Amino acid sequence: MEDTISAVATAWGEGGIGIVRISGPKAKNVLERIFVPMRQRPIENRKMTYGKIIDPQDGSVVDEVLAVYMKGPHTYTTEDVAEINCHGSIVALRKTLALTLQWGARMAEPGEFTKRAFLNGRIDLSQAEAVIDLIRAKTDRSFDVAMGQMEGSISREIKEIRAKLMDVLVNITVNLDYPDEDIEEITYGTLESQLQAIEDDVDKLLSTARTGRLLREGLSVAIIGKPNVGKSSLMNRFLRESRAIVTDIPGTTRDIIEESMSLRGIPVKLIDTAGIRSTEDIIEKIGIEKSREALNQADLVIFVLDGSREISREDREIADGVRNKKTLILINKADLTQIVTESQIKQWMPESRVILTSMESGEGVKEVEDLIYDMVFEGQVTQENRLLITNVRHADLMKQAKEEIQMALSMCRRGEALDFLEVNVRQCFEALGEIIGETVSGTIIEEVFARFCLGK
Numbered sequence: 541m542e543d544t545i546s547a548v549a550t551a552w553g554e555g556g557i558g559i560v561r562i563s564g565p566k567a568k569n570v571l572e573r574i575f576v577p578m579r580q581r582p583i584e585n586r587k588m589t590y591g592k593i594i595d596p597q598d599g600s601v602v603d604e605v606l607a608v609y610m611k612g613p614h615t616y617t618t619e620d621v622a623e624i625n626c627h628g629s630i631v632a633l634r635k636t637l638a639l640t641l642q643w644g645a646r647m648a649e650p651g652e653f654t655k656r657a658f659l660n661g662r663i664d665l666s667q668a669e670a671v672i673d674l675i676r677a678k679t680d681r682s683f684d685v686a687m688g689q690m691e692g693s694i695s696r697e698i699k700e701i702r703a704k705l706m707d708v709l710v711n712i713t714v715n716l717d718y719p720d721e722d723i724e725e726i727t728y729g730t731l732e733s734q735l736q737a738i739e740d741d742v743d744k745l746l747s748t749a750r751t752g753r754l755l756r757e758g759l760s761v762a763i764i765g766k767p768n769v770g771k772s773s774l775m776n777r778f779l780r781e782s783r784a785i786v787t788d789i790p791g792t793t794r795d796i797i798e799e800s801m802s803l804r805g806i807p808v809k810l811i812d813t814a815g816i817r818s819t820e821d822i823i824e825k826i827g828i829e830k831s832r833e834a835l836n837q838a839d840l841v842i843f844v845l846d847g848s849r850e851i852s853r854e855d856r857e858i859a860d861g862v863r864n865k866k867t868l869i870l871i872n873k874a875d876l877t878q879i880v881t882e883s884q885i886k887q888w889m890p891e892s893r894v895i896l897t898s899m900e901s902g903e904g905v906k907e908v909e910d911l912i913y914d915m916v917f918e919g920q921v922t923q924e925n926r927l928l929i930t931n932v933r934h935a936d937l938m939k940q941a942k943e944e945i946q947m948a949l950s951m952c953r954r955g956e957a958l959d960f961l962e963v964n965v966r967q968c969f970e971a972l973g974e975i976i977g978e979t980v981s982g983t984i985i986e987e988v989f990a991r992f993c994l995g996k
């Protein structure tokens with residue numbers, strides 16, 4: 541029999557209300573000990589009741605609360621659960637929590653409520669992990685994706701692939717164990733097409749991991765260009781506030797300015813660099829080194845040119861530094877008389893996208909945003925599609941699964957013995973099982989739930 545756990549489920553701090561949550565066989569009992577409902581009515585299942593938390597030892601009133609008891613199994617943990625809505629005061633919460641601990645509950649570990657939901661089979665491991673992502677999500681899109689995962693989007697997909705793998709395993713096993721029986725003999729041809737179909741499925745799912753990573757970590761965009769071309773102005777346009785200093789004097793953006801923003805729900809880290817060029821100024825040199833670093837890590841480089849001036853040697857030097865990066869070139873100051881033309885840039889850097897912009901009028905800014913958005917989703921995911929691999933653990937296991945199935949596939953093509961390639965098929969099956977927690981070790985479960993906050 542599990543013991544009964546208790547914790548403050550809301551954030552510590554001042555607030556309208558704060559909730560103490562109790563889960564386990566003694567939940568009702570603990571509540572009855574410390575909660576006195578108005579007019580002394582008995583506590584009913586799933587009925588929110590107004591009353592007082594009273595210390596049974598001295599009869600003192602701790603807080604005025606609303607409390608509810610929910611009988612399992614249709615609860616968050618599947619166990620009996622009680623929730624006490626205290627005033628959002630640290631003192632009230634601390635005292636109420638202490639009473640629950642005194643009268644039969646023990647302090648919950650971080651994530652223990654969700655862990656119980658997993659161990660009791662209500663959700664699988666990928667769904668439990670989505671709960672953390674949901675709590676931590678900072679933008680609409682990451683929240684949506686976590687919500688989809690919590691509802692089982694990944695689990696469903698994984699289970700389908702595993703069912704196909706199981707079919708293959710059964711077929712192989714039957715052929716190995718009963719070769720003389722009157723069973724349809726497995727041919728390498730059908731096996732190959734089955735394995736190929738599985739590989740395609742795994743691949744498709746894995747290909748969402750890049751987008752998933754960007755959603756989790758944010759797309760990092762480095763803005764480069766020589767002084768005075770409009771980098772800070774671009775940043776300000778994006779941020780719609782004036783944190784980066786816009787100035788007419790070249791070289792005053794000395795350090796890197798990093799800003800986070802949400803672009804249509806995608807987290808974007810904007811890095812405004814000091815511009816990469818040679819200088820004797822020590823402070824600028826530090827800035828320049830940092831710029832190089834930032835540049836190396838960026839997912840996208842936005843290279844800003846001043847369209848009203850000739851391309852200079854400095855522009856060319858900067859361009860040379862980003863040849864191997866995904867680059868978007870802005871011909872800025874489109875509101876002024878243009879000297880630089882789009883075709884000139886296309887000839888010069890044929891790999892890059894070019895957009896005419898004006899930070900003065902806002903021309904082209906939306907186009908830049910569109911392009912960043914498309915880059916993240918690569919046209920593969922629509923707004924409605926919430927199935928994305930966002931979790932590193934899942935992505936690693938998917939990669940492992942892919943390697944195993946590829947190995948099985950090439951063995952099949954070479955016509956190797958069935959019991960050899962069976963090993964890889966099985967390992968693929970198990971790697972996928974680890975994602976949803978079906979073939980997973982205790983240590984991994986501990987690690988997953990250690991990431992949770994207290995009371996969840």
Ligand code: GDP
Pocket residue numbers: 765766767768769770771772773774785786787788790791793872873874875876897898899900901
């Ligand atoms: P940075 O040094 O590259 O960060 O450039 P800033 O953003 O500080 O801009 C330098 C100067 O150019 C400022 O006076 C801006 O107001 C001006 N500027 C920036 N973008 C435009 C533009 O599109 N059109 C015009 N006319 N001026 C601009």
